[in-house]
Amino acid sequence: MHTFLPLFLLGLRKRSKDSFILFYNILFPAIIILLLGYLTVKSYSKEFTSYHYYTLVIIPFCALMGIITVAYVAKEDKLSNTSCRLLTAPISNAALVLAKFLSCFIVLALCNIITLGLSVFLYQLPMNNSFVPCAALLTMEAAVVTGIGLYLGYAFHKMEALKNFLNLPIVLWGLFGGSFFPIASNTLTLTTLRRFSPLTYINRSIFEAVYDNRLTLLTFLIVIFTLFSILLLFLTIKQFKKEAIL
Amino acid sequence: METILKVTDLKKSYHGKEVVSGISFQVFKKDIIGFIGPNGAGKSTTINLLTALFPPDTGQIYYNQEDIHNNLKSYKRTLGIVPQDLAFYEDLTAYDNVSFFCSLYRYRGKALKYQVKEALEFVGLWDRRGDYPTTFSGGMKRRLNIACAIAHSPELLIMDEPTVGIDPQSRNHILETVNTLNQRGTTIIYISHYMEEIETLCNRILLMDKGTILEDTQKTDYKMKYKSLGTGSLEDIFLKLTGTALRDAND
Numbered sequence: 001m002h003t004f005l006p007l008f009l010l011g012l013r014k015r016s017k018d019s020f021i022l023f024y025n026i027l028f029p030a031i032i033i034l035l036l037g038y039l040t041v042k043s044y045s046k047e048f049t050s051y052h053y054y055t056l057v058i059i060p061f062c063a064l065m066g067i068i069t070v071a072y073v074a075k076e077d078k079l080s081n082t083s084c085r086l087l088t089a090p091i092s093n094a095a096l097v098l099a100k101f102l103s104c105f106i107v108l109a110l111c112n113i114i115t116l117g118l119s120v121f122l123y124q125l126p127m128n129n130s131f132v133p134c135a136a137l138l139t140m141e142a143a144v145v146t147g148i149g150l151y152l153g154y155a156f157h158k159m160e161a162l163k164n165f166l167n168l169p170i171v172l173w174g175l176f177g178g179s180f181f182p183i184a185s186n187t188l189t190l191t192t193l194r195r196f197s198p199l200t201y202i203n204r205s206i207f208e209a210v211y212d213n214r215l216t217l218l219t220f221l222i223v224i225f226t227l228f229s230i231l232l233l234f235l236t237i238k239q240f241k242k243e244a245i246l
Numbered sequence: 247m248e249t250i251l252k253v254t255d256l257k258k259s260y261h262g263k264e265v266v267s268g269i270s271f272q273v274f275k276k277d278i279i280g281f282i283g284p285n286g287a288g289k290s291t292t293i294n295l296l297t298a299l300f301p302p303d304t305g306q307i308y309y310n311q312e313d314i315h316n317n318l319k320s321y322k323r324t325l326g327i328v329p330q331d332l333a334f335y336e337d338l339t340a341y342d343n344v345s346f347f348c349s350l351y352r353y354r355g356k357a358l359k360y361q362v363k364e365a366l367e368f369v370g371l372w373d374r375r376g377d378y379p380t381t382f383s384g385g386m387k388r389r390l391n392i393a394c395a396i397a398h399s400p401e402l403l404i405m406d407e408p409t410v411g412i413d414p415q416s417r418n419h420i421l422e423t424v425n426t427l428n429q430r431g432t433t434i435i436y437i438s439h440y441m442e443e444i445e446t447l448c449n450r451i452l453l454m455d456k457g458t459i460l461e462d463t464q465k466t467d468y469k470m471k472y473k474s475l476g477t478g479s480l481e482d483i484f485l486k487l488t489g490t491a492l493r494d495a496n497d
Contacts, residue, residue, distance in 0.1 A: 006349040014337065081331040085394065088297045088327050089350040090319040242299060 070149025
């Protein structure tokens with residue numbers, strides 16, 4: 001606890017001032033929603049506009065891209081040469097990893113909620129009392145994203161290799177999850193491919209919550225994400241090696 | 247003389263190559279040890295073992311008669327390191343950098359503020375405490391590097407080439423700082439390739455090459471011993487003992 005608090009507070013301070021995080025988790029999704037919404041405005045109705053659609057699908061997609069951002073956070077001490085000070089200080093691996101996890105999680109979750117709130121306000125999206133459940137889902141998605149990003153960030157030595165490793169699956173998940181345009185499951189192949197995208201389930205749960213007032217899938221996903229993020233945090237702490245940041 | 251650090255038969259290998267080959271030495275209280283050796287001698291690996299960055303393959307390191315691996319956190323609280331690379335956050339002010347690193351050693355509140363002020367005043371950066379390192383000269387960055395290491399008042403300070411790439415004025419200031427630290431009771435292990443610094447500062451010489459300790463002696467004895475080589479210069483003695491062939495390996 002003695003060393004966790006200064007590490008956590010420093011992490012929180014750095015994340016909240018990180019222009020990269022703020023851009024890719026607030027400004028970038030806002031721009032994409034505006035752009036795609038504008039380009040496809042005639043394909044939707046007045047009650048259910050393109051802006052409504054893209055608000056609900058782009059935010060989870062951009063949240064998922066946070067994996068790469070968090071992986072860079074895992075490497076920041078190596079990049080700033082401060083890792084030797086941290087590793088020679090009386091700090092446990094658990095304090096080091098937990099501080100990074102919580103600081104990233106809190107800031108990413110806040111970014112997601114802010115983006116959702118702004119979009120709901122700007123585009124008059126009728127959330128029908130589902131804002132809080134959707135915000136909770138995006139919060140736990142931030143937890144999973146942080147867990148995956150930290151785990152991979154410490155596991156991979158080279159950031160370029162990690163980026164190349166992650167970019168394609170994330171884009172494919174976005175594609176088959178309907179983040180760029182609605183995907184109809186016309187063929188068996190498409191149906192199967194959609195099943196492998198976590199965004200399929202996230203987007204479906206959000207739409208069910210907003211338009212059908214059904215929270216079953218959403219609640220299930222919140223529980224799964226919570227458990228998965230705790231597992232990832234535990235694994236990251238257990239498998240943390242000093243060489244990862246030296 | 248009180249022994250504060252005792253290294254016994256330390257060995258470390260990387261990828262099948264023995265980098266540290268069963269070295270033993272002692273560090274006495276208030277020593278300033280000049281830890282010298284060519285590139286690839288094993289100095290950095292030895293320092294990594296002393297700072298418990300990596301465990302040795304065999305051998306023991308005792309601090310105040312206790313194996314450091316029995317209570318690592320307690321040992322690390324007494325240790326300070328000035329790394330060769332500048333190690334602070336560019337996006338934090340000088341004050342915030344020193345405060346953060348000092349807080350990792352359980353300092354809080356008024357005690358923390360006091361330690362930070364003392365450290366920054368000691369290195370002559372108190373007036374620039376609110377500025378970011380990006381606005382600092384090379385010498386000022388080196389001094390901030392030192393401040394981050396001494397803020398928690400370590401008993402044993404390891405300084406890895408703290409004057410690399412700075413002007414003579416800044417170097418002189420740093421050497422005076424090291425002397426003052428030592429007079430206040432800090433034991434220092436000083437690594438440098440500048441023999442004139444070793445000549446000025448250190449009372450003991452620890453010469454390492456190819457994983458072994460070639461010399462572990464008082465500076466005056468070291469110079470007397472090799473007087474027969476026809477020179478009293480540390481650099482000439484160093485070159486005589488380690489050879490003049492180029493060393494391109496990393497430590």
